[in-house]
Amino acid sequence: MRTPNRLVAALTATTMLASNLAAAPALAQQRTEVGAASVVIGDVEFREQQDARARQLERRDRIAWGNYIASASNSQAQLLLLDRSTFSIGERTRLRIDEYVYDPAEGRSAVVTVLRGALRFFSGSNEGNNTADVNAPAGRIGIRGTAIDILAGEVAEEVGEDEPFIDNMRNVDSDEDEATLVVLRGPGAQTAGGLTVGLAEVTSAGVTVVLDEPGLAAYIPRAGVPPIGPFRISDAGLVEIQNEIQPRVARAGGGGGGGILGALIPIAVGAVALGVLLSNDDDDNVAPPNIDTGNNCDRGYYRGDNGQCIAENPNQPPTASVPDPRPTAPPTEDAETPPRSPIG
Amino acid sequence: MRNIHIAACLSVIAMLSAPASAQSLAELDRLSDLTANEETGVAAAQEQAGRGAYLEALSTLERVMAAFPESVSARLLHAVYLCRIDDRQGGLVEISQMDEDLFGAANIADARDRCSRPYVEPQAPAPAPVARPDPEPIETVALPPSTAAGGTVSGKEQPAPVAPPPDAPAATTAGTNSISGSNAISDTAPPRSSSSSSSQQPEDTSGGEKD
Incomplete structure (x- = not known):
């Protein structure tokens, strides 16, 4: 009874192997397309395979298994995958798509390798069982339902060793090619939208560090040593990571003058109102929107979508006020009047 | 085998x-086409956030920010949506990078305030308040003012508390919120990149952008 079974199994395997081999060239030509470049800024190289001829990546280019992507300084790209997960590729980053399988009913699994640079992953569809693994120079990161930042190589060493938690350890010997820094960004337990709470497992040298809260980080100084962490990333570290992933935003300024925004000041201030921007999913049942149009409504009113001043809900309990950090006007004869809160 | x-x-x-x-x-192309324009990209992110797809909305905004790094709307929303997914530290750090002259002090304060308190899922519009019938005189019990209506003393009549968030902070003030208990977020600490950012030359937008 066992022989026929073995025979059937062997025949099946042979048939499948033959089919697979026969299909291989066709598939190689057809490619297994798993997504598209959704934005490309600057010099971003794209290769079908790592040793293939490189060309400039363009928006709408299809991304397939085995594709190799490398960005230059002040360049970035985002890959949008079929389940609407995204990999944001920062400047001076090298990435390879090793594997990606997506079934809308079952979920998604993805494996990518980041060789160096900065990578941000946002999970897409919340349906099914979704997993992703990122191979980094010094370890492996398993992620679930997550927003996560990963730095690899020199930039990881720079940011990682500047972290107070790492700096306090003193004898951390990092390798500039292998250092890996992982930061979980969310969703956290208090996420809106019922999203899957994020989790990342950072593994190296047989040791796994679990990141299960936004802001927790793990650092692998070099291959063959366990991850350090979890520790809470510093604000300064987050800024550095953001600048690596969004170099154009960092260069545009907004954090201390200069940059191309300087000429846009009058437009910018009058062009946007956060309360209006958030009107679609707003939590204004808690607090009224605040409008800064350069012509604020009086206290007790807020500006509606059409620009009109609308009385706040008289039943609205007072919310916390945030002091206006702008320099206050010099005292006038009306100095006894209480300062007006910026919250309308 | x-x-x-x-x-x-x-x-x-x-x-x-x-x-x-x-x-x-093709659908992915449509999504990326939307973010080739700042306004449609921001609108797409708002739509995604409106149905709770915050990670998708953040991805959308990052495409907008890549193509339009000067987009005030995209950057404000990105910071607030980070807070919506409970990355309050990340959201507040982005807000701390915003120049008041560009973003508006009230917008920044508003964004910081929204990040400093738990998000409350929007609910169906509450019905118009209906005047309750006066309670029976016998039920009227004279209470000290400090114990009425949850103990709020403001000199004004306060509405009965309506399902406050279970863990809502008693007061939210810039700089006092903490993330996961241990790390206080400083709104005032100057980020390391400030100097580099301020020292950057105006960006040459003539090259590099491919879409």
């Missing part, structure tokens, strides 16, 4: 899914 099966299965999956993938890839 197992590898052969896996490879074969994956091959079949790839072939079977080709038509669906093509359709989905």
Whole structure:
């Protein structure tokens, strides 16, 4: 009874192997397309395979298994995958798509390798069982339902060793090619939208560090040593990571003058109102929107979508006020009047 | 043998899914087309956030920010949506990078305030308040003012508390919120990149952008 079974199994395997081999060239030509470049800024190289001829990546280019992507300084790209997960590729980053399988009913699994640079992953569809693994120079990161930042190589060493938690350890010997820094960004337990709470497992040298809260980080100084962490990333570290992933935003300024925004000041201030921007999913049942149009409504009113001043809900309990950090006007004869809160 | 099966299965999956993938890839193009324009990109992110797809909305905004790094709307929303997914530290750090002259002090304060308190899912519009019938005189019990209506003393009549968030902070003030208990977020600490950011030359936008 066992022989026929073995025979059937062997025949099946042979048939499948033959089919697979026969299909291989066709598939190689057809490619297994798993997504598209959704934005490309600057010099971003794209290769079908790592040793293939490189060309400039363009928006709408299809991304397939085995594709190799490398960005230059002040360049970035985002890959949008079929389940609407995204990999944001920062400047001076090298990435390879090793594997990606997506079934809308079952979920998604993805494996990518980041060789160096900065990578941000946002999970897409919340349906099914979704997993992703990122191979980094010094370890492996398993992620679930997550927003996560990963730095690899020199930039990881720079940011990682500047972290107070790492700096306090003193004898951390990092390798500039292998250092890996992982930061979980969310969703956290208090996420809106019922999203899957994020989790990342950072593994190296047989040791796994679990990141299960936004802001927790793990650092692998070099291959063959366990991850350090979890520790809470510093604000300064987050800024550095953001600048690596969004170099154009960092260069545009907004954090201390200069940059191309300087000429846009009058437009910018009058062009946007956060309360209006958030009107679609707003939590204004808690607090009224605040409008800064350069012509604020009086206290007790807020500006509606059409620009009109609308009385706040008289039943609205007072919310916390945030002091206006702008320099206050010099005292006038009306100095006894209480300062007006910026919250309308 | 197992590898052969896996490879074969994956091959079949790839072939079977080709038509669906093509359709989905076209959908991906449509999404990326939306973010080739700042306004439609921001609107798309708002729509995604409106149905709770905050990670998708953040991805959308990052495309907008890449193409339009000067987009005030995209950057404000990005910071607030980070807070919506409970990355309050990340959201507040982005807000701390915003120049008041560019973003508006009130907008920054508003964003910081929204990040400093738990998000409350929007609910169906509350029905118009209906005047309750006066309570029976016998139920009227004279209470000290400090114990009425939850103990709020403001000199004004306060409405009865309506389902406050269970863990809502008693007061939210810039700089006092903490993330996961241990790390206080400083709104005032100057980020390391400030100097580099301020020292950057105005960006040459003539080259590099591909879309």
